[in-house]
Amino acid sequence: MNPKYTVLDTFSGAGGLSEGFFQQGFKFVSHIEKDDRARASLETRAIYHALKNSNHEDIYRDYISGNLNRDEFLQKFKDLELPPAGLLLGEVTEINENPMMEKIQEHLKVMDSDSVDVIIGGPPCQAYSLAGRSRDPNGMKSDPRNYLYKHYLAFINKFEPKLFVFENVPGLISAKKGSIYTNLHHEVEKLGYKTEARILNAKNFSVLQERKRIIFIGWKKEYDFSYPLFPEKPPEEFHVSDILKDLPSLQPGEGTDDPVDYKIPFSDASRYLKKFNIRKQEDKLIQHKARIHNPQDRNIYKLVISKWNQDKKRLKYTDLPSELQSHNRKDVFLDRFKVVDMNGCSHSVVAHIAKDGHHFIHPDIEQIRSLTVREVARIQSFPDNYKFEGPRTSQYSQIGNAVPPLMAKGIAIEIEKMLKEIL
Structure with missing residues (x-):
């Protein structure tokens, strides 16, 4: 396995984007997700990868086969005293943003890491989606979720990752008459990063689904990078x-x-x-x-x-x-x-x-x-x-x-290539 680069995962959901980076060998500093049930799914999966990497996958199989209940599963993992599978945190708000960052810094020390290499994630898309805006009489203009991306920017400002990946629905481009898309580029540039965005289709990553997402990839200005060349045509030999x-x-x-x-x-x-x-x-x-x-x-x-x-x-x-x-x-x-x-x-x-x-x-x-x-x-x-x-x-x-894990892995592969050039 290649060196494990550190990842901070924001707005994690149940872990689709995380799964692609897990599969590519990245190690997670933290996952941030407000929904308790999605966070539980992500915890289960993070523990799975920790058990698999330590040759204890049988404990996970005992859990999903019903031989262990959840409390017994969590206790068995705890008893192994393995390295943490990633700190799990709840909803990020203006009030708890700084305390949350302090917890992440403490966890970096526990991991014996001194920096975050990559920040990934994307805030809930309902406020940006065309469908969501069509159902809301006010077109989601007053929805506070429009501004959750500012928390993402705050984490970039605090931890100064080499790279970041920001994922969302294509409707983000036109949300609030394009002001969010423009402001995101502008704010990232002020933080010392270059960023490019493309609309990518999951089917071009071998996912058997028409699923378009806008993927921002950013890097520190001193790096001579460009947006990765992702596949543009789907494999035709596979079907639902x-x-x-x-x-x-x-x-x-x-x-x-x-x-x-x-x-x-x-x-x-x-x-x-x-x-x-x-x-x-x-x-x-x-x-x-x-x-x-x-x-x-x-x-x-x-x-x-x-x-x-x-x-x-x-x-x-x-x-x-x-x-x-x-x-x-x-x-x-x-x-x-x-x-x-x-x-x-x-x-x-x-x-x-x-x-x-x-x-x-x-x-x-x-x-x-x-x-x-x-x-x-x-x-x-x-x-x-x-x-x-x-x-x-x-x-x-x-x-x-969720982000389809196969799509996430395709992105993780390219991010790893970029990191290898500078680390």
Whole structure:
């Protein structure tokens, strides 16, 4: 493994961006995330990597297989007295910003590190997203989340990393008439950094999903760097079918969060799952439980699945039979029911899936249901042994808000190359 560069992870969520850097061998100073359940998922994953690196992965497998409860799992990790897996902190506010920075500095000393090499993260995107602004009468102009990026800048100012990665939705460019995008560039420059931003698509990083994100990469002005050359075309040999066909078929309400066998053995699993380490030989399937759907929704699902599979056309809400149209508004959100494309890339996974599965319908006409947590996690490129904590609605939100780990790893690879030039 290459030297482990230090990372400060802000607005971490459940750890999608972190996972890519973990896989590339970076070590984390701290993860900052306000949501308790997402932070618990991230803690679980950070401990997994610590156990794996110390040849104690069996403890993690005992946990996700149900042989250990969470308290027992955390205690076993504590008893090993391994190096910390990264300090976990809660919400950053104006009041606790400085105390939080002091804790991070203390943790750097515990790690025997004297600096932060990279800061990564991106504040919650709801205030910047076009969908969020369309739903808010004031266009999210007064939403305080517009200014969370200032905390990110404060951490850059305090810890002076060599590089930083700032991720968000493309809507950030036009948020508040472009003032946030312009101000971000201006403030970073005042701190002594050059930064460039590009809109990147996750599918070009082998993620089986159309998912565009704006990725800022910045570096200290004294470094002779330029924005990395990321792939611009997706690999064409893989499709969503590669991540669904080995999973047990389910009817609404069927399945379990507990470990079960896959439908087909590892030897017959798709090349995609093996190549990108989504599924491993020792894995058991977890968190594959289908939602319960009412009869009307199932009737709608059946229609939209049939239309998509037969004609590759998506039914608008107003195309449904009148007896299936129960919403009064017929002029907005007409694409509220959408089937995942089995023979291509999925459309973008979003946190709204926590509220209902209408936008993420399984393409199998024999199942007539929305996607499970594990199916959505696979579309996001999370490994099968990635356990999401909390109730199912929270698990969906965590996945929908995450950076796909395969995309994150692609970014981490380029960041590592840049660091090698100066360290």
